[in-house]
Amino acid sequence: MKESLYTxxxxxxxxADDECPFCFIERELEQHAISFILGSAYMEDDIRMETDETGFCRHHYKMMYDYGNRLGSALILSTHFKKLNKDLKEQIKAFSPGKTSLFKKSKASENPLSDWIEKKEHSCYVCNYIEKNYDRYLDTFFELYKKNxxxxxLFKKSKGFCLHHFKELAAGGQNKLNDKQKAEFYPILFSLMEENMKRxxxxxxxxxxKYDYRNKDKDWGNSKDSIQRCMQKAAGGYPADAPFTADR
Structure with a gap:
């Protein structure tokens, strides 16, 4: 099989023997995007035009702050806020509150200003980067499954996936595999999930x-870090990770 950029x-x-290989991929993509945007990319006009338009979500603003390049963040925010304030002024100028009704409560979809803010809250340069590349990794997964x-x-010996990425694989198999391949793929996937969720x-x-005094001298086994691994399996991500910083 010809290797692709994602193979x-x-x-x-x-x-990597991770609880979810796709969480592992997403963390790599996320950290790469943060390093890229706060490396030298923020000085490039085309990148700044994109970040001015999209901005960042709450989670990735926090990651940018933790990363440590204050000047880079400030330069990105300075031009982003110019665009944000221009758009905000236009939205406020065009805003006209609907008439109060005793019988019908207004919805956000009936309020253009609220709709604009809603879009801003779900617009993020880093999220866009992850989503674009994740889809390609998902395609590569099924290509490798079929041909490599x-x-x-490696798939058969893995620890399965978090529930979020399990959902993606269960849905992806419907469109990316033929009937014979599905008959082989889903039993492997389901067995991995049941076995590792039980583990x-x-x-x-x-x-x-282990907190029972009768067990205090018994071996912890693999349970010491089971809390964060359970959290990852249930919802994805790495709750025990230290902040990602520039000096790592």
């Missing part, structure tokens, strides 16, 4: 039981 990182993610025996073995249940349960 090696995806293979590496499955070799080494990857198939985490047992590990975190043992974590709680």
């Amino acid at each position: 090696i990182p995806l293979m590496d993610a499955f070799k 025996p080494e990857f198939l073995e 985490l249940e047992e590990e975190v349960t043992w974590f709680t039981e």
